[in-house]
Amino acid sequence: MANRPTLKTIADRVGVTVSAVSLALRDDPRISRATRERIQQAAETLGYVYNRHAAGLRRGDSGTVAVCLNDLSNPFFTEFLGHMEARFREADRMMLFCHAHETPSIQARFIRQMAEHGAAGLILVPVAGTTREDLDGPQVRHLRDFPLVLISRDVDDTGFDRVINDDEMGIRLLFDHLYAAGHRRFAWLGGGGDTSTARDRERSFRQRMDAAGLPVTTETIHHGPTSLAFGDAMLERLLALPTPPTAIVCFSDIIAFGVLAACYRHGLRPGIDISVTGFDDMGAAAYSAPALTSVRVRTDLIGQRASELLLARMAGERHPPVREVVPPELVVRNTTGPPAHGGLVQR
Amino acid sequence: MANRPTLKTIADRVGVTVSAVSLALRDDPRISRATRERIQQAAETLGYVYNRHAAGLRRGDSGTVAVCLNDLSNPFFTEFLGHMEARFREADRMMLFCHAHETPSIQARFIRQMAEHGAAGLILVPVAGTTREDLDGPQVRHLRDFPLVLISRDVDDTGFDRVINDDEMGIRLLFDHLYAAGHRRFAWLGGGGDTSTARDRERSFRQRMDAAGLPVTTETIHHGPTSLAFGDAMLERLLALPTPPTAIVCFSDIIAFGVLAACYRHGLRPGIDISVTGFDDMGAAAYSAPALTSVRVRTDLIGQRASELLLARMAGERHPPVREVVPPELVVRNTTGPPAHGGLVQR
DNA sequence: CTACACAGTTCAATCGATTGAACCAATGCG
DNA sequence: CGCATTGGTTCAATCGATTGAACTGTGTAG
Numbered sequence: 001m002a003n004r005p006t007l008k009t010i011a012d013r014v015g016v017t018v019s020a021v022s023l024a025l026r027d028d029p030r031i032s033r034a035t036r037e038r039i040q041q042a043a044e045t046l047g048y049v050y051n052r053h054a055a056g057l058r059r060g061d062s063g064t065v066a067v068c069l070n071d072l073s074n075p076f077f078t079e080f081l082g083h084m085e086a087r088f089r090e091a092d093r094m095m096l097f098c099h100a101h102e103t104p105s106i107q108a109r110f111i112r113q114m115a116e117h118g119a120a121g122l123i124l125v126p127v128a129g130t131t132r133e134d135l136d137g138p139q140v141r142h143l144r145d146f147p148l149v150l151i152s153r154d155v156d157d158t159g160f161d162r163v164i165n166d167d168e169m170g171i172r173l174l175f176d177h178l179y180a181a182g183h184r185r186f187a188w189l190g191g192g193g194d195t196s197t198a199r200d201r202e203r204s205f206r207q208r209m210d211a212a213g214l215p216v217t218t219e220t221i222h223h224g225p226t227s228l229a230f231g232d233a234m235l236e237r238l239l240a241l242p243t244p245p246t247a248i249v250c251f252s253d254i255i256a257f258g259v260l261a262a263c264y265r266h267g268l269r270p271g272i273d274i275s276v277t278g279f280d281d282m283g284a285a286a287y288s289a290p291a292l293t294s295v296r297v298r299t300d301l302i303g304q305r306a307s308e309l310l311l312a313r314m315a316g317e318r319h320p321p322v323r324e325v326v327p328p329e330l331v332v333r334n335t336t337g338p339p340a341h342g343g344l345v346q347r
Numbered sequence: 348m349a350n351r352p353t354l355k356t357i358a359d360r361v362g363v364t365v366s367a368v369s370l371a372l373r374d375d376p377r378i379s380r381a382t383r384e385r386i387q388q389a390a391e392t393l394g395y396v397y398n399r400h401a402a403g404l405r406r407g408d409s410g411t412v413a414v415c416l417n418d419l420s421n422p423f424f425t426e427f428l429g430h431m432e433a434r435f436r437e438a439d440r441m442m443l444f445c446h447a448h449e450t451p452s453i454q455a456r457f458i459r460q461m462a463e464h465g466a467a468g469l470i471l472v473p474v475a476g477t478t479r480e481d482l483d484g485p486q487v488r489h490l491r492d493f494p495l496v497l498i499s500r501d502v503d504d505t506g507f508d509r510v511i512n513d514d515e516m517g518i519r520l521l522f523d524h525l526y527a528a529g530h531r532r533f534a535w536l537g538g539g540g541d542t543s544t545a546r547d548r549e550r551s552f553r554q555r556m557d558a559a560g561l562p563v564t565t566e567t568i569h570h571g572p573t574s575l576a577f578g579d580a581m582l583e584r585l586l587a588l589p590t591p592p593t594a595i596v597c598f599s600d601i602i603a604f605g606v607l608a609a610c611y612r613h614g615l616r617p618g619i620d621i622s623v624t625g626f627d628d629m630g631a632a633a634y635s636a637p638a639l640t641s642v643r644v645r646t647d648l649i650g651q652r653a654s655e656l657l658l659a660r661m662a663g664e665r666h667p668p669v670r671e672v673v674p675p676e677l678v679v680r681n682t683t684g685p686p687a688h689g690g691l692v693q694r
Numbered sequence: 695c696t697a698c699a700c701a702g703t704t705c706a707a708t709c710g711a712t713t714g715a716a717c718c719a720a721t722g723c724g
Numbered sequence: 725c726g727c728a729t730t731g732g733t734t735c736a737a738t739c740g741a742t743t744g745a746a747c748t749g750t751g752t753a754g
Contacts, residue, residue, distance in 0.1 A: 023703090058742045073425065082419045137696050
């Protein structure tokens with residue numbers, strides 16, 4: 001920063017005023033072609049660096065966009081990040097980034113700080129347990145009328161734009177696929193904490209069970225963190241049951257990978273001895289051993305759509321908050337198949 | 348941004364001047380406890396939001412830190428991101444983030460933009476092929492004397508601080524582990540493009556081969572992208588050779604996972620029929636089927652150390668550029684074992 | 695020849711926080 | 725009682741870019 005050239009430096013050198021330089025550097029047609037080129041030339045040779053603080057102060061907006069995610073260790077979220085980053089780069093917006101670690105205080109602080117920086121918009125995967133108050137309460141009143149798009153997870157009644165996956169549909173696709181293959185003994189390995197995603201997927205699972213006339217007991221539903229370790233540990237527990245499930249429906253690919261790892265140790269062949277499904281269809285799902293049956297969440301579409309919505313709001317577009325639900329796709333690979341020896345009979 | 352309260356708003360309300368408010372909000376002892384509290388109270392009730400543009404303009408530094416990575420789809424890099432983010436949050440620094448996608452033009456643009464934003468420091472995983480000129484040439488002269496730390500990949504003669512993994516040692520640990528188990532027919536699956544990491548790991552592999560008196564032929568060394576697909580495809584090619592290798596040393600875990608996927612399809616049992624090693628030891632390595640033998644790169648130590656170095660430079664510390672090399676650790680799991688039926692004999 | 699348009703440029707105020715210097719009142723000290 | 729000290733606050737300049745209004749000179753129409 002130490003004495004970098006400013007508009008004035010250039011102006012003096014070329015023999016015009018700062019106004020002229022300011023306009024010229026932004027290609028304003030009011031400045032003649034000739035002077036404009038001399039000015040731009042001078043800026044180049046002097047190594048001029050635009051000062052966004054000065055501009056932002058005057059204009060009241062820094063042109064940055066803020067993005068707050070929760071779990072970088074989950075490739076599912078980094079896929080979002082990649083898609084949005086690409087779109088914002090295209091729009092020439094810088095990205096302020098935060099990793100909230102499912103911690104409300106970090107999220108709250110980031111919201112304050114991005115406001116301080118004059119960020120023009122925010123994309124947020126709300127931390128588990130986020131309520132309407134957290135996003136719209138007095139302590140963050142600067143979010144009122146602020147361009148904000150929630151992705152992946154929903155928060156009821158926020159009055160903000162949201163782009164989320166159709167979780168109900170995803171579970172339905174998986175369940176029906178397994179049911180059609182003949183499975184009747186299911187287990188649900190839930191993750192995702194206190195999020196709409198966790199709730200919607202589990203609710204959908206329970207609905208399908210009900211609809212199929214299957215009982216949901218304490219042996220059916222299990223909760224834990226979205227981690228490989230949880231999936232791994234749960235398979236052990238499920239195998240220890242008197243009548244283990246023939247199909248394990250996991251909240252996410254990550255958990256399913258953990259289950260596969262435990263299967264391998266036990267010499268169980270997923271897709272033959274037991275069926276396992278993931279959710280998200282992250283890149284690695286095609287390469288697990290065996291390749292994982294999952295549901296593809298369209299992170300690309302969601303990320304792109306969220307970016308578009310945000311850019312539109314930032315451009316001043318006014319309309320009631322939208323809630324866009326993106327349908328996922330069933331991807332059948334090799335971890336699912338008919339139940340082994342009498343899964344049907346034992347029902 | 349629209350008419351948010353400013354220092355003036357607060358000053359008028361409390362009946363003091365902006366100076367007093369400015370000082371009070373920063374807990375300057377020059378302002379009496381009583382007024383300070385009244386001011387802070389007023390700021391609170393008015394919903395005051397600090398304007399960093401104004402402050403940054405005056406002070407010439409925004410307190411942000413810039414981070415530029417290359418491959419978000421590789422959990423190895425997102426681990427870095429997580430560790431650094433944590434450290435910077437602690438230091439109350441916001442993070443400007445860029446995903447360079449191994450694209451020099453994106454990297455160059457980000458460097459310019461973060462300078463415009465008055466970022467106080469930069470952590471960079473240089474894109475493949477980055478040279479000294481790219482970082483210190485005339486077009487980016489604002490990097491001279493700028494706090495910059497390179498991580499993971501090295502660039503010769505930069506004059507910047509660097510924190511990197513000891514790649515030579517990592518490969519040595521893996522090779523010696525395999526050699527000691529009896530392997531004599533090796534293959535190298537290289538990735539990483541034109542980076543110091545790619546060069547150092549391959550050089551180390553060749554050195555160990557030489558030291559062991561083993562021939563390196565066109566059947567030994569293979570290059571491709573750091574992807575699951577590359578590992579997968581390469582196993583097919585290797586198996587088609589007249590005398591396939593008994594041990595496959597991969598540039599990274601990602602590639603190794605691809606190899607494991609292909610092994611599974613071929614009914615090959617890694618660790619028994621064939622040995623496979625990764626590099627990085629990302630979280631998933633413990634959960635692949637079977638669990639992957641790898642080398643743990645200490646992303647935590649590297650990330651932390653890089654952040655510390657950067658913060659120290661930002662605080663004005665002056666010393667010649669350092670090059671810190673962090674030793675990795677061998678993690679033996681289940682994809683390695685003695686060569687199957689006569690690997691030794693066939694030599 | 696005057697008035698007028700217009701392209702090209704300059705003027706000057708402005709954004710909001712920071713900070714060294716100046717100021718003021720009350721207290722302490724000789 | 726007068727003078728210095730100091731704690732508390734204000735003054736006023738400053739950071740660098742932006743922008744509506746004002747200005748200048750040239751060309752054109754009447």
